[in-house]
Amino acid sequence: MATKSQASIFMVFTATLLVAINGDPQVPCYFIFGDSLMDNGNNNHLHTNAKVNYEPYAQLLGFESFIQPFATARSDDIVKGVNYASGGAGIREESGQHLGERISFDNQIKNHRITILRLIFLVGRGSLVATKKYLHKCMYTVGMGNNDYINNYFAPEYYNTSSLYSPEEFALLLVEQYSQQLQALYAYGARKFGIFAAGYSGCTPGMMAIYGMNSCVDSVNSAIILFNTHLNTILNELNTKYPDAKFIYIDAPLQYPTDLNVTDKPCCEVESIDGKGNCSPDHIPCSNRQNYVFWDSFHPTERVSVIDGTQAYTTLSPLYASEAISSLVDNEEGHFSNA
Ligand SMILES: *[C@@H]1O[C@H](CO)[C@@H](O)[C@H](O)[C@H]1NC(C)=O
Ligand SMILES: *[C@@H]1O[C@H](CO)[C@@H](O)[C@H](O)[C@H]1NC(C)=O
Numbered sequence: 001m002a003t004k005s006q007a008s009i010f011m012v013f014t015a016t017l018l019v020a021i022n023g024d025p026q027v028p029c030y031f032i033f034g035d036s037l038m039d040n041g042n043n044n045h046l047h048t049n050a051k052v053n054y055e056p057y058a059q060l061l062g063f064e065s066f067i068q069p070f071a072t073a074r075s076d077d078i079v080k081g082v083n084y085a086s087g088g089a090g091i092r093e094e095s096g097q098h099l100g101e102r103i104s105f106d107n108q109i110k111n112h113r114i115t116i117l118r119l120i121f122l123v124g125r126g127s128l129v130a131t132k133k134y135l136h137k138c139m140y141t142v143g144m145g146n147n148d149y150i151n152n153y154f155a156p157e158y159y160n161t162s163s164l165y166s167p168e169e170f171a172l173l174l175v176e177q178y179s180q181q182l183q184a185l186y187a188y189g190a191r192k193f194g195i196f197a198a199g200y201s202g203c204t205p206g207m208m209a210i211y212g213m214n215s216c217v218d219s220v221n222s223a224i225i226l227f228n229t230h231l232n233t234i235l236n237e238l239n240t241k242y243p244d245a246k247f248i249y250i251d252a253p254l255q256y257p258t259d260l261n262v263t264d265k266p267c268c269e270v271e272s273i274d275g276k277g278n279c280s281p282d283h284i285p286c287s288n289r290q291n292y293v294f295w296d297s298f299h300p301t302e303r304v305s306v307i308d309g310t311q312a313y314t315t316l317s318p319l320y321a322s323e324a325i326s327s328l329v330d331n332e333e334g335h336f337s338n339a
Contacts, residue, residue, distance in 0.1 A: 033142040042103060075118065098151070098159075112188060250315045
């Protein structure tokens, strides 16, 4: 998605939940891949409109357990995990390019490889096999696909995918590429995966404005439903293909509290009615943000992010309910592929 940081809240919140319960983290390490819904600083030094770098969210970055962005993570940080997410990024390389620089999922995976090369000396005592054994215990979450729709398929003035592919063909193409990318992470040692469904961007104020509608854009949502359906299928296939790994599909909550009742407009004043949808700097946001689903034209408010994060945490419990996983991890040291 295009902008800013409700995103980081989502991530921060998830990360915080992971460590808050007993003092000890429930997983020793957590790697995060995604778009602006997860970016906590990787785009700050890139030339892009998709920034994740300004108030009012800085207060949330103070959480002790914050997983550091790849852009600035230091050695003692990366042992606990790294956040590679980048606002504007997609499964496809070109997605989001009209917004400016961003780190596509392929490049996020390349950055993970750089982390692994550093971890070999930090946790693996020089051994790649030992490093992978460490990575088997880490949690990986990936949230991709939003920009392949908002900032690709449904932005035909910049991208030709919608003239080349039907929604069904595009969904299949995306999910096939996504599957290869997830398998690349598996080859690097990842075993515990949480994969977020794409959001129903047809209901974002930004998309409704682009289509001149005051209700959800059904054509957009039905394309995304195709993607999520195929994603779910492919994750099941990966679970069968790799019995030593677990791929969990994370759906959005079915229902939000009834007082989250402003669903069709953003809480902040946005720069323009069209697809960009950033909050205008230095304007006072709505006073009753607790009633708003959207903060800007594309991103949810903190309240929604907290609800989504809580749901994700619950959905992912099989990844940190330890017995199941330690048995997974311990019996497959024989067949690593090369990193
Ligand atoms: C579609 O756009 C891509 C660049 O994004 C270009 O490489 C390709 O040739 C275009 N295809 C058609 C059929 O226009
Ligand atoms: C939303 O809910 C709040 C709190 O229950 C209420 O005060 C407000 O009038 C509602 N707004 C709308 C648009 O329904």
